[in-house]
Amino acid sequence: MVYKEVMHSARPGSPRHWLVAAGAAMLMIGASFMFLSFSLVNPPLAESLGVGLSQVMLYNSIMALAGAVSMTVLAPWALARFGARTLVIVGGAWTAAVLFAFSFATSLAMLYVLALLMGASFSLCTNLAASVLVNSWFESYRGTVLGAVFAVSGLGGVSMGFVMPQVVASGGWQMGFRLLAVLLGTLTIVPGILLIRSTPEEVGLLPFGATTTGEAEDGEAHVVVPGVPRATAFRTSQFIALLAAIILVVGVHAMQQHLAPLLTERGVSLATAGTLISLLSFASIFGTTAMGALNDRVSTLVALWVALAFQLVSLIGFSLSYGFLPLAASIVLFAFGAAMPLVLVPILVMLVFGLRDYAAILGPTMAAGPVGMALGTPLWGLAYDRTGSYTSGLVTAAGVTVVAAVLLTWVVRTAPGLRARVARDLDQGYGAD
Numbered sequence: 445m446v447y448k449e450v451m452h453s454a455r456p457g458s459p460r461h462w463l464v465a466a467g468a469a470m471l472m473i474g475a476s477f478m479f480l481s482f483s484l485v486n487p488p489l490a491e492s493l494g495v496g497l498s499q500v501m502l503y504n505s506i507m508a509l510a511g512a513v514s515m516t517v518l519a520p521w522a523l524a525r526f527g528a529r530t531l532v533i534v535g536g537a538w539t540a541a542v543l544f545a546f547s548f549a550t551s552l553a554m555l556y557v558l559a560l561l562m563g564a565s566f567s568l569c570t571n572l573a574a575s576v577l578v579n580s581w582f583e584s585y586r587g588t589v590l591g592a593v594f595a596v597s598g599l600g601g602v603s604m605g606f607v608m609p610q611v612v613a614s615g616g617w618q619m620g621f622r623l624l625a626v627l628l629g630t631l632t633i634v635p636g637i638l639l640i641r642s643t644p645e646e647v648g649l650l651p652f653g654a655t656t657t658g659e660a661e662d663g664e665a666h667v668v669v670p671g672v673p674r675a676t677a678f679r680t681s682q683f684i685a686l687l688a689a690i691i692l693v694v695g696v697h698a699m700q701q702h703l704a705p706l707l708t709e710r711g712v713s714l715a716t717a718g719t720l721i722s723l724l725s726f727a728s729i730f731g732t733t734a735m736g737a738l739n740d741r742v743s744t745l746v747a748l749w750v751a752l753a754f755q756l757v758s759l760i761g762f763s764l765s766y767g768f769l770p771l772a773a774s775i776v777l778f779a780f781g782a783a784m785p786l787v788l789v790p791i792l793v794m795l796v797f798g799l800r801d802y803a804a805i806l807g808p809t810m811a812a813g814p815v816g817m818a819l820g821t822p823l824w825g826l827a828y829d830r831t832g833s834y835t836s837g838l839v840t841a842a843g844v845t846v847v848a849a850v851l852l853t854w855v856v857r858t859a860p861g862l863r864a865r866v867a868r869d870l871d872q873g874y875g876a877d
Contacts, residue, residue, distance in 0.1 A: 536632025584653025591736015601725025671798025
């Protein structure tokens, strides 16, 4: 069969591309609002159940670990079988229903079971779905669009800081969970129905900025999809190092579950701590946008270095800070560092392993985030319990950040060689980017 090359481009500024991006942003607003709300509902929940806060917070770890298993086992199959749109609608409805059930929790056992059920769907219909949608619909400016989508999630955190304290104060933790149920259901089901489509091919489009080559003269398409097969990817040192780095980075970011006591320890009132947490969400809007743009305009590796440098400086700043202004400066720096997993992990998977089995590799890779959160949350608490201060945790986290930076640098720099070697072994006929 003889092939000739033809070129097709997605229409610049096609409304459908931007509608999907808007839908993905709505998913992330819901995810951010819910994630930061736990620090407000957990204390009154623990008091209502007559147990310690650490016992209640265990459900957050259970939810995170269930999400890790779900993204590793369920996500690749569900995305291939049903597509991202169905995952968003069904997963959003399920998550909203479980959140509503949380408002009737009467025991730790019930709390843990509900956490297991919600963890199976929450990350799939929000973070994972948003990443897959942007990577499916955008080839050009992928980092910028990812950054913008995740930047908008900061609006969820900002609004949470103003809305949830009043809701919990007036209606208790029960009303807080019911609000979360309505909000998350609205921000997943509605965009899933009205805005989102799983792939551009479903509506006769290509990814924004994409070209396709290799249409046969007899009308059959011949498309070579470059990349590392998932079975091969999972056995590489790069995959193991990438997972380890993500676990370390997100373990540091678990500090967000302890921000209120950490900030009050350093000289501000609880109300002022709430203001600083809202500042974190507001600053993250600019942080995620900047990291995405830096990825597109310079390189992924430079974006990684900048994000982790901000994180390192912020941790040192927290350990030395006392009072509102120094803490506010550290909060802003931390917001730029916290953008790394949100924006750059999906891009890293594409960079290292290619397009071939992208969704199947992305799920297990993103699962490292919930694992890091599940491990980091109690470790931050342990650091405080053992020393009576968060300072030792901050110093340790700074060292962990350096280790993560070394691992990610090695992964990125060895990625071209990995892809070239796989290409030769499989005779894929493409070179490493």
